[in-house]
């Protein structure tokens with residue numbers, strides 16, 4: 136259905152005092168995004184005429200989040216309540232007939248739920264339709280007071296509840312659809328009759344109802360969708376739900392997740408069939424995994440692209456990297472920005488890479504640092520190899536050809552090129568290019584001195600005299616000597 140008669144108004148000006156934070160509430164993250172971004176995204180597919188975000192605290196930062204989605208912002212200064220916020224939005228609204236109003240701190244609401252609310256509102260010819268929810272613990276929320284099975288007479292805020300009203304377990308989500316020609320007159324009649332001296336949007340409901348206008352409340356099928364975030368505990372709960380939904384979506388798509396409640400996956404992550412995610416893994420940012428991958432316990436993958444059959448062993452860190460089909464990484468590897476491991480490549484334990492291209496079937500099995508480096512196909516980098524890519528001023532590249540063998544504990548001082556099929560002798564410090572098929576050897580030559588150690592011992596013994604020891608151990612020694620002689 137087209138919504139070109141609809142304006143979306145998102146209220147995001149508040150500070151969020153109950154969070155005790157220097158960051159405005161709607162900028163706090165949950166489920167891998169800021170709260171307000173979730174809300175804007177849920178509204179995006181409605182294709183409204185306009186989306187207006189009311190901003191106040193940290194207005195510029197909030198604008199930076201919502202403007203990429205085509206939303207406009209209006210400044211509410213000071214923040215005189217949710218009713219005042221909607222009044223402030225008025226100047227950014229053109230000829231819309233309906234307004235969908237949402238708080239910026241209830242991020243779990245889904246587009247389909249909003250669509251259903253709008254449909255109920257249109258079909259019911261209502262002045263207002265409230266998205267409500269029936270919950271076990273209504274504390275902290277405004278309560279829906281009904282005058283009949285279908286019609287609502289008021290929303291009463293927690294602080295103004297009578298004792299009977301306190302038991303009402305149908306709550307206000309603060310998501311509403313309004314008919315605009317009823318909204319402005321009703322808001323004009325709202326008074327700041329509360330201890331904060333604020334204009335409450337919720338009070339517009341009683342005004343409409345008293346005028347005899349139709350006010351409906353639609354109960355959300357899943358009450359979790361309307362959870363608002365006022366406290367850190369609320370944020371944790373909302374985050375937990377987002378993560379659960381994301382894991383369930385991946386499992387439905389054919390991904391195995393072990394001990395799912397320990398696994399953290401950001402919203403944009405994708406994974407192919409038969410991929411296995413072990414306990415305690417984090418898949419973050421825009422990470423993409425192919426089919427039949429394994430990510431083992433304790434590994435973190437951020438903004439990386441993995442092909443098929445990639446295996447990340449335990450406790451590895453992979454960031455802004457690309458791993459082609461059949462690559463193995465870890466355990467205990469750290470792949471930093473710009474690492475690209477081509478098909479069949481292997482990165483082993485205690486290896487760190489940065490801006491490094493590892494060729495097909497090349498191996499970097501252990502204890503290595505490769506920075507600003509290229510390694511050709513089928514090369515083997517020995518344990519303890521270090522590229523010295525930084526001279527204190529600049530970074531320099533190291534190029535290792537294909538089929539190269541770098542002996543263990545080699546130091547490669549960049550800029551440097553090791554030719555195809557070359558060798559570097561173990562323990563070398565290489566400062567000059569090694570030609571194709573050549574051997575680079577850069578170390579002190581070994582000299583053996585026969586008998587040196589025995590001579591040294593004798594000299595030291597003579598200089599220091601007989602070894603001092605206690606009488607008791609002397610006695611023991613002499614006893615064992617006599618026994619041995621027998």
Ligand code: UD1
Pocket residue numbers: 146147148149150160161189211213214215216217219220238239240241275276277278290292306307308309335336337362363364365
């Ligand atoms: C609000 C509702 C309550 C409902 C609950 C659901 C009112 C008076 N109460 O309470 O009935 O059950 O949401 O989560 O509306 N904001 C502004 N400008 C302001 C004040 C608030 O933009 O002057 C924004 C806030 O940034 C926030 C949203 O409006 O995103 C809701 O405000 P909040 O203070 O969290 O309202 P609640 O007390 O949760």
Ligand code: CA
Pocket residue numbers: 238240363364365
């Ligand atoms: Ca709230």
